[in-house]
Amino acid sequence: MLDAALKTQLKAYLENVREPVELVASLDDGPKSRELLELLNEIAEASPKVSVRQGGDDARKPSFAITRPGSDISVRFAGLPLGHEFTSLVLTLLWVGGHPPKVEPEVIEQVKALDGDFAFETYFSLSCQNCPDVVQALNLMSVLNPRIRSTSIDGALFQAEVEQRQIMAVPTVLLNGETFAQGRMTIEQILAKIDVGAVAREAEKIKAKDAFDVLVVGGGPAGAAAAIYAARKGIRTGVAAERFGGQVLDTMAIENFISVPHTEGPKLATGLEQHVKDYEVDVMNVQRAAKLIPAREPGGLITVELESGASLKSRTVILATGARWRQMNVPGEDEYRNKGVAYCPHCDGPLFKGKRVAVIGGGNSGVEAAIDLAGIVAHVTLIEFDSQLRADAVLQRKLASLPNVRIVTSALTTEVKGDGQKVTGLVYKDRNSDEVHNVDLEGVFVQIGLVPNTEWLKDSVALTTRGEIEVDFRGATSVPGVFAAGDATTTPYKQIVIAMGEGSKAALSAFDYLIRLPGPDQAQAA
Structure with missing residues (x-):
């Protein structure tokens, strides 16, 4: 065995x-x-x-x-x-x-x-x-x-x-x-x-904390790197994270992390958290940010309010809230989430053994999902909005070789159908002819990219129309003392190694910002 x-x-x-x-x-x-x-x-x-x-x-x-x-x-x-x-x-x-x-x-x-x-x-x-x-x-x-x-x-x-x-x-x-x-x-x-009472008890503990020099919001690769770089400067550092590891936790195989030929997301996330805890970083887990309140004056304290009712104060803040799976936003998707609508083919695929499923999305993640599922389920229908698949050529060739996969392009998914308890089908429209098609199936795997976790920031910092935090080449946002890094920002190419670099840069920029603030005597003289 x-x-x-x-x-x-x-x-x-x-x-x-x-x-x-x-x-x-x-x-x-x-x-x-x-x-x-x-x-x-x-x-x-x-x-x-x-x-x-x-x-x-x-x-x-x-x-x-x-x-x-x-x-x-x-x-x-x-x-x-x-x-x-x-x-x-x-x-x-x-x-x-x-x-x-x-x-x-x-x-x-x-x-x-x-x-x-x-x-x-x-x-x-x-x-x-x-x-x-x-x-x-x-x-x-x-x-x-x-x-x-x-x-x-x-x-x-x-x-x-x-x-x-x-x-x-x-x-x-x-x-x-x-x-x-x-x-x-x-x-x-x-x-x-x-x-x-656990949430209330934790909120009271958080309220009693002194102000930080750097507060990192988010515990993914960008947030972990930012915390490590800040702590190494010897300044008071805190991390508030909903779940340490972030989107990395949902990643099956990682084969482009330089110097590490292969690892898995949960293993990398564990390493990130342990590395952070090797330094004097105050890690506050299971904490979701709700509001950012800028300082009243340059060098003043910035406030981050949490959903628990507690709040944290810091001289600088690094936003590293990452992203989540993008939804189709069609009728039936929410109703049948975890009842046939899924977002992780590696996790949920075995439950659909011998059944018919659809994969929504023709990028790398969608095509990889279809390839994996084809070895488990009876049939896969891959539906792509564009006129052609966007995945790497090697993945497209592999997909085309599978006998139980049907590829549909120029298609708009319009509805997920069910019987009140589970998914029974999917409806899509041919974008060329406007003809509506019904597909009988038992599962729908959505693989259409990510959306940044920034809704709570819309009244605080400048965001793009896509919700990304606007940052300059130093990682600075539109608010003095507030920096950002990772998948939630306008930095292109959402990759783990890039997020780590951007998190490190944001921490160094925050430290540079702190040391250039006027001291108490200079502030009074001004």
Whole structure:
């Protein structure tokens, strides 16, 4: 099941297990159960503290519970947690085995103090790069608090259950049998949803903070680079981010990050956050900015109000709020989001195995999505507004070679159709003849680019008609002391390496701005 290299790595990791761990398997006579038993036995062979017991009575087969004998700790996986979820499996083994998690102490105490019974079920796919964060967060919470139960389910393996519960996007989390959340979430975000009063408590802590020299809004590549460069100057630096990593978290493969031939978005995002935390940077996660109030006079304090009701003050601000997936804005899109309308083919593609889907967009992301999906689904219809595809030639040649792909150009998507519960079709108009076409299908993957996260800035700084923050060659905006970097700005070519460079430049520009401000004595003399 595991190759020699992976077995060696696993054995090294499991040396950190301190307490006995028992893997309790619920199996049937199917081939997947045999594969799971083989996997569990290989895990047990890697550590004398891990044992396997068959005879579990869970209704989902194959599944297994990771337990600590003599305790109430029990975390369950339904299916074989390989692919992206193998890391989740290893971490859960370590935590159940007594190895301390790399989580802030206050977060651990918050989880332990939760009052109530919480039964979480998380549906994942092995190709989903967003799922491990959710699985790992809920598994850790289950280890820390015996009143929390976490079961992680491979949606592709339990297709009948997925159909019955109409799970059409991963990760999807149910709490006590009811839909709780969909999409990537950190442990802090989960706690904010279930811990009554957590947002208010955090807001009070933020209100008490002293003013910063540099406040970075956003935690993507641009924001992380800006924070590092500012902190290295020895000035008081803070970061307020809705989710650290930003759009990078939704990127599957990264192969053009100079000196790193290949990495994945979540891995890069983890590295960004760790690098920032190596410096004296005050990182405030799960914080969404709501309003920017410029200083009343040059050198005065700029205010950033947060949706939580708290506010932060700083002598300079760097805006690095990034971008999000652009929507089609047609009838049915919002109604059927996560019910057949999806934005991540890598995450949700396995849920559409053997079905018919459409991909909207003929750029690199759209064509790559169609190629990936063609290997999973029954048929792909790619719809492009322009008269020709805009993807790289090598991608177009690959797409054209696939027998189960139909390419439609000069087409305007006008509606997503459904039966009230899930997508059943799509309507598009031929831009040359105005003829309307209906396509019967079960999924629509939207890949039409990005839109900047700048709506909250429209009354504060100069924006283009597309919503991008106008910046000069130094990263300065129209407001003194406010700088910007990354995908939210007018800087062309939205690339990770460019965002990092622009973030670094913005931090250096902010520092230069600070050192040129008049001191108190000079201000009084003026």
